[in-house]
Amino acid sequence: MxxxxxxxxxxxxxxxxxxxxxxxxxxxxxxxxxxxxxxxxxxxxxxxxxxxxxxxxxxxxxxxxxxxxxxxxxxxxxxxxxxxxxxxxxxxxxxxxxxxxxxxxxxxxxxxxxxxxxxxxxxxxxxxxHNLIEAESRLKFEYQSIAEELGKDAIEVHVMKKGQYKIGPISFLIKLDVDFSRIPAYLTKDNPGEDSAVLLVNFSSSEGGRVTSQLYLSPRVEVALGGSAGLRIPSFPSNGCMIDYVPSIKTLLTNKVDQTCETYEKRKEYVSAFLSHYGRSVQEYDTESFSKLTFLFDWRNFSFLVSIDIPRSFPQDCPTFTFHSVYHELNGLPYSMKKSTYPYSPRWKGTEMAERARAVILETVEVFQQNSIKEGSAT
Incomplete structure (x- = not known):
């Protein structure tokens, strides 16, 4: 205002x-x-x-x-x-x-x-x-059971009252106690504010009826976990109870945070391994999110750049190697060729991935050199 x-x-x-x-x-x-x-x-x-x-x-x-x-x-x-x-x-x-x-x-x-x-x-x-649901056995059980689990301060109840005796729909807004402090800082730095997650569960009537749910994340958390498509929650089960459903959503969210932190650490390990093996050839690398690094190599007097893009889903999905010519261009840009299919296992350690990358580069560079001469123009 x-x-x-x-x-x-x-x-x-x-x-x-x-x-x-x-x-x-x-x-x-x-x-x-x-x-x-x-x-x-x-x-x-x-x-x-x-x-x-x-x-x-x-x-x-x-x-x-x-x-x-x-x-x-x-x-x-x-x-x-x-x-x-x-x-x-x-x-x-x-x-x-x-x-x-x-x-x-x-x-x-x-x-x-x-x-x-x-x-x-x-x-x-x-x-x-709260008093509006005291006389409703189903709603009273739902509220009391989850309040004992999470505490009353973590729940807000909103009841639409239809006349003196009929109520519905009924909403339960539940704050999920999830530790977001471990999320890498680069994912949240551009989104000031609080880190929070709340679950909204709507009962269409006092007997339960149709039950729907929706997870709301603060902007910082939503961006850090991959946006609205980054986390999909299961529907409220038929004949289910909040005492079972709410902890499952909390676990799902906690696992997503763990996965986000783990992939960050894996990318960091990957970059560190490459720097250890090819540090003298490094041109630049991402020191914040560890999502990209670039090297200048020489093969039989042919110099070329290799950029490695590490996906957010690493190590489940493999990095992409992009070869860049320092001699030829295509459409006004350095001639380049991508390599995204090669022997790979997400179970390998970063050191093994760095060692195996040598074979990927060596088996690709000759074809890349020939294509850059054939398809590109000299700079």
Whole structure:
């Protein structure tokens, strides 16, 4: 929210709003609060005197949904606490005013006063949502079993209430405790923010009905693990339970992190082995992701470059050798030829791969030299 928007509010109310937006991290996802429908309850004369907006709607991330609450101050008396109007879907949410200490003891001198009230309201809202599933045996079991496993602070429940007795759909937003700190730094450096993963499980009805799930990764983690296609989770099993399903998704994610770290270490080992064997011929190599290295070799007075591209899926998939001529070009570029098929085993150590690369290069260079003369033009 820009300063120009904050400037629309009566100054003291603007201080509350600015603090709410900059310091308010909501729920297990620590999401940001957004504002909409910023208006003023003032008369025309008051508006002419200066900024006097004093009411707005908050969009709060909770349980995989965005809940909307309206906040009403009075710009004529900005030191007074606000009133709240909850959304149409929250007509059964009746907060206990006596437990809203920050509202009862409103401190108009503290810019965080509004934030404190919102946090206390959210605590009561969380309890209200939990109470909605207390009478539903299936949902109560699902919640209690996973809460015992992960802790209550790792779960948010959101229930759509249809009238006084019917509920559904029901959402469980679950934070997965996975260690992402081991992910190589080069994969996350361009994506500031937190490393997190949450699983959203939706039950269509209180009896279970159709159950769907979706994994949400923070931008840093999603990029590090290969984007949206890098990790696909299995569907929620028919007649399954969250106590079995959620740990399986956590294990899947942990294994993906392990694989990412392992492939990085394998590439590093591979590059180190080549540097050890052919260090005097090295022209350049990637010191960050260890995904490429280039050598200048000489064979029978024929000089040529070999670039080795190491895929992210290494060692499962083999590196590609690209031969570059220093004498001939094709279409304005150095003549080149790729070699991606050769004897290879992902079980070999980096030293053995480096040693066997000599045979690959020697059996390819003669053909490459002939083709560069035949198909390329002299530089």
């Amino acid at each position: 820009g300063a120009s928007v904050i400037g629309k509010f009566e100054p003291q109310i603007g201080n509350y709003v600015e603090c709410l937006l900059t310091e308010g991290k909501i729920g297990i996802c620590e999401g940001n609060i957004r504002l909409t429908d910023i208006t003023s309850g003032c008369n025309t004369l008051q508006v002419e005197k200066g900024p006097c907006c004093d009411r707005f709607k908050m969009l709060l991330p909770y349980g995989g949904h965005s809940i909307t609450w309206e906040v009403l101050f009075n710009s004529c008396y900005p030191e007074e606490p606000p009133d709240f109007i909850f959304g149409n879907d929250e007509q059964f949410f009746l907060p206990d005013l006596f437990n809203l200490v920050s509202l009862l003891e409103w401190d108009h001198t503290d810019p965080k006063s509004l934030l404190y009230v919102v946090q206390e309201l959210l605590d009561q809202y969380k309890s209200y949502q």
